[in-house]
Amino acid sequence: MPTWNSRGLRGSTLEELVNLTNELYTEKNLALMQKIPTPITPVKIDSESGQIKLAYFEKDSTVDYIGVVQGVPVCFDAKECATDTFPLRNIHEHQIHFMRQFEKQRGISFLLVMFTARNEFYYLRLCELETYLARAEQGHAKNFKYEELNPAYFIKSQSGAPIHYLKGLQLDLQERED
Template sequence: MGTWKTRGLRGSTLEELINRSNEGYREKGLALIQKIPTPITPISIEKESRHITLAYFDQKSTVDYIGAVQGIPICFDAKECGANTFPLQNIHAHQVTFMEEFERQGGIAFIILSYTHKNELYYLPFAHLKEYWKRMEDGGRKSFTYDEVDKSWKIGSCRDILVHYLEMIQKDLTGRD
């Protein structure tokens, strides 16, 4: 599969914020969301610190998080973007397929997208991702821009929940009725 060096830590700040938010949701009985670890095989380990410095992915990962919110299955991926253009190559075809199949089973799939240079987070419903993906497959842009993202899907914080995405899931559900 792919090789992992330090770039594997990209997105770790966003993931830490999401992990803390998920703990808050669990403590409040609102949701049970789990981070899915990416299985790796270590190749090189630094002797003193015992840190993995080189590894291979054992298999293709599906999404970063999976769980349930008030009985509704959800899955999502966390992505960071340091520019106004998000390259769709940062999302893999097998992830899109998994999310599509997940939604077909009655679940909700989405991306939490962090524009790090703007300090803004957005909930990207799978339907929106699928539009961008189809455009790419049809020979169009291989990315989408910040301006294309619907700003009504901006994720805020609420007291101790730093990435309060449950409101956006409710909005996503309402839009499906």
């Protein structure tokens, strides 16, 4: 079983920004998104602070967020990348499987990728991820690079939303209709 440790807090800045964005979307009746907690079983708890020092994941998580945007079912995972090269190993097979299944039910699945060194955000469509995964299966690099990404899907802060990912979703939906 995987063990919980501080590495799980790597995405906390990104998570805070996404949570703020989701709160704004809820206030404006644009979307209703929920953070999906990863179920853990505490093994060792500090008796003084009550903090969990060691825990095991009870099961594989799905994605970080799930909800609905103006009647459209949406799920996504938020990932951080410190360099301009994103390793595909950062996306777990069970997450990819869930996103594929979600899209089979007419939902929209994507990743929000934060390139921390650039302080930039990218809306990675599942179909684009599938291209990188297929390429890796054919023996090519098991990653994708910042330079390869579609400039139209980079996300800016807008209308008070730190990560206005609804712009990426809107573009994604338009491309699916064409």
